[in-house]
Amino acid sequence: MPPVAPAVAPSEAWAAYRRRVAGLVEQYRALPAGSPVRLAKRTSNLFRPRASAAGGLDVAAFDGVLSIDPDARTADVQGMTTYEHLVDATLPHGLMPLVVPELRTITLGGALTGLGIESSSWRNGMPHESVLELDVLTGDGRVVTARPDNEHRDLFFGFPNSYGTLGYALRARILLEPVTPWVHLRHLAFGSVAALAGTVREVCATGTHEGEPVAFVDGVWWGPQECTLTLGSWQADPPPVVHSYGGQAIYYRSVRARSEDWLTVRDYLWRWDTDWFWCSRAFGVQRPGVRRLVPPRLLRSDTYWRILAFEQRFGVKGALDRLLGQPEREAVVQDVEVPLERLEAFLEGFAREVPIEPVWLCPLRSRDPGRRWPLYDLDPDALWVNLGFWSSCPLAPGMDPDHHNRWVEAEVDRLGGRKSLYSTSFYDEERFWSLYGGGDYRRLKAAYDPDGRLLDLYQKCVQRR
Numbered sequence: 001m002p003p004v005a006p007a008v009a010p011s012e013a014w015a016a017y018r019r020r021v022a023g024l025v026e027q028y029r030a031l032p033a034g035s036p037v038r039l040a041k042r043t044s045n046l047f048r049p050r051a052s053a054a055g056g057l058d059v060a061a062f063d064g065v066l067s068i069d070p071d072a073r074t075a076d077v078q079g080m081t082t083y084e085h086l087v088d089a090t091l092p093h094g095l096m097p098l099v100v101p102e103l104r105t106i107t108l109g110g111a112l113t114g115l116g117i118e119s120s121s122w123r124n125g126m127p128h129e130s131v132l133e134l135d136v137l138t139g140d141g142r143v144v145t146a147r148p149d150n151e152h153r154d155l156f157f158g159f160p161n162s163y164g165t166l167g168y169a170l171r172a173r174i175l176l177e178p179v180t181p182w183v184h185l186r187h188l189a190f191g192s193v194a195a196l197a198g199t200v201r202e203v204c205a206t207g208t209h210e211g212e213p214v215a216f217v218d219g220v221w222w223g224p225q226e227c228t229l230t231l232g233s234w235q236a237d238p239p240p241v242v243h244s245y246g247g248q249a250i251y252y253r254s255v256r257a258r259s260e261d262w263l264t265v266r267d268y269l270w271r272w273d274t275d276w277f278w279c280s281r282a283f284g285v286q287r288p289g290v291r292r293l294v295p296p297r298l299l300r301s302d303t304y305w306r307i308l309a310f311e312q313r314f315g316v317k318g319a320l321d322r323l324l325g326q327p328e329r330e331a332v333v334q335d336v337e338v339p340l341e342r343l344e345a346f347l348e349g350f351a352r353e354v355p356i357e358p359v360w361l362c363p364l365r366s367r368d369p370g371r372r373w374p375l376y377d378l379d380p381d382a383l384w385v386n387l388g389f390w391s392s393c394p395l396a397p398g399m400d401p402d403h404h405n406r407w408v409e410a411e412v413d414r415l416g417g418r419k420s421l422y423s424t425s426f427y428d429e430e431r432f433w434s435l436y437g438g439g440d441y442r443r444l445k446a447a448y449d450p451d452g453r454l455l456d457l458y459q460k461c462v463q464r465r
Contacts, residue, residue, distance in 0.1 A: 013066050017078070020061050021135070021143055021170060027057060028141045037139075037453045039168065062109075062170055065089040073176040074132065079109030079169040087269060095176040096265070098130040098367075102272040103301045109169035113162055114422055115376060117335075117362055117386050119216035119232060122204045125367035128160040130175040138167035139449025148371075158444045161375035161436065163421060165457045166448050180234040182242065183216070183268040185261040187254075188229045193344040196227045197385075200363050201340060203231065204383055216268075219361040220255055221387075224351045227361070228255050232268065245271050247296040250286060252278045252358070276301045277360060279390050283307055329392040332356060332404045334424075337364060338417035340383045347387075349411055354404050360388035374440035375457070378418060402426065421461040432458050 031037060040056030062078040065086060069075070070093045077086055083097070084104035090096050101116035110116075111127040112134065124130060133147040136155060146156035159166060186209070190196040196219060203209050203217055209231050216232030239262035245251035251271045254261060263271065275286065283304060284290050291299075311317055321329070332354060338346050340363065350359070362385065369380035378384055393404045400406065405424050412419050418435065419425065427435070441457060 017066055017171065021137075024057065024059065024062075024137060024170070025141060025143060028137065036455065039164065057168070059168065059170075066171065068093055068095070068176075070095065073178070074173055075176055076171060076173050077108050078171050079107065079112075081108050082106065083108065083111070084270075087266065090176055091179065091266060093176075094178055096179050096269070097127070098124040098175055098177055099127045100269045101127065102270075103276070104270055104273050105302045105305075108172060108174070112169050112172060113159060113164055115161055115420060117364055119218040119230075119362060121386075122217050122363040122365060122383070123207070123215075123367070124177075125365065126160070127174075128373065129367040129371070131156075132173040132175065134159065134172040135170040136167040136448075137170055139165075139445075139454040140451065141453075142448075143170065144448075154440075154444060155448060157371070157373055158375055158437070158440055160373050161421065161457075162441075162444075163457060163460055165454050165460055166444055167454070179265045180236040181265060182235040182239050183263050183265055184212075184233045184235045184239065185263065185268075186212075186231045186233075187256075187259055187261070188231065189259075190227050190229065191225055193221065193227060193347050196229050196361075197340055197343050199229055200385070201383065204363055204365070217363050220252065221347060221357070221359040221361055222256070223357050224348075229361075230255060235262065243267075246274050247299065248288075248291060250275055273301050274299050276304050277388070277390065278358060280304060282391075327394040327396070328401070330395050330401060330404050331392045332408070333390045334405065334408055335386055335388045335420040335422070336408065336412045336417055337378065337384045337386050337419075338412065338415050339379070340385050342415045342417070343385045343387075346411060346415055346417070350387075350389075350408075353407050353411075354389070355393055356389045356391045360386075362386040362388070374437035376418065377437060384417075421457075425462045427462060429458055429462075432462060 028037070038056050040058045059080050062080040063085065064078055064081055066076040066078065068090060073095060075086070075090060082105050083100055086108060087096060087100060099116060099118050099120050101111050102118055106116060108127070112131065116127045133145055134156070135143055135145050136159065137143050144152050144155065146152035146159065148156050155166065159169070188199065190199070200217065203214050207214055212233050214231045215234050217229070219227060219229040221227045242262050242264060243249065243254070244263070244267050245254070246267060251274065280286055280299070285294055285299065347359070364384045364386055365382065366378065366380035372380070395401060395403065402424065406426055409419060409426055433441070436457065445456060
């Protein structure tokens, strides 16, 4: 665990940060003119192919919390800080970020430029909506501080969903909120999506359910006739029992098995990470005999990432499947947003067209409806639902190898939704820019990366160079 940041950061921490910034600018300027620029990262939470490129910027040193102000409830955090390290620094102060994405190794900078969501998003929006200011290394080699009210306000509002194509976040000042030691969970079972959606609408409108205040809302669709809504409430008094899902117990199974539960706040924040939601079953570690042999420190999403990266590189399982005569499979790894009133329609089609269960459900709405984020412009007055599905589908002989992903994209578009860009996309260029702020993006690109040192958003997210 990294050291806890003090209430007032020593001047040495900020001096060291400024030296790192100066060094990074020099490193950037030393890159050959015209060469593509990317971060030299060992890990990624992207699910689309990433071609290797020269000119990787070493930003590993930009990891750590510079300062925490418990009175103002703010933290200054470097861009490569993982949410695991960030939470470790804030919880001793009785505070947490307003939105903590579900995987430990997601970085703050990654969540700001590539979006993020979790069960507090129905009241706090996405991580970028709790940013007060951020330092960005722009495509033209400058480091600018962007705020909502300064000369770089266009970059402040245009940075979310830019995926590193305008620049890289080096530091952000973010808002924090108070926590209690425990979280009380209620798992509500429904026989239809319509019934679940009605309760989501009511809870998100009132902030309560059956007289108990609600802080967190998410759910699981298990299939056409079964879904579960989980409501989390802060609890300050010691609960009757506390469960943990960092070892042998598997959280998503408890959602079906229990009507209520209690977790420490730390275990709640990382409840999905231990088994990468339910995706760890692909690696066999949900089998009791295997799980007992795996040290708990390895039951976490970054372990599965390393296994997945090995498979993507060498194709061992794919080769074995072909040897055994198994059909080719299409990876379908997507997060999409649809308006709550169209959730039932999407899942009806999904059940018919895409053989994947379960699906994660997470309601979302703007923290401040008066603000506009042009590269991911959701109706600020609407209540949205994020759907996450991460698996693979068998392909029939002669089927388009992208058949299921293309259906998802077309259906989300038909229902007026939006698709996260961390995975595969197929939009033609005109449709892409109509959805993801083309006019605003071109103005930002001209202002902060006029020589095109960074890929543009369409190149990076659709053409997959």
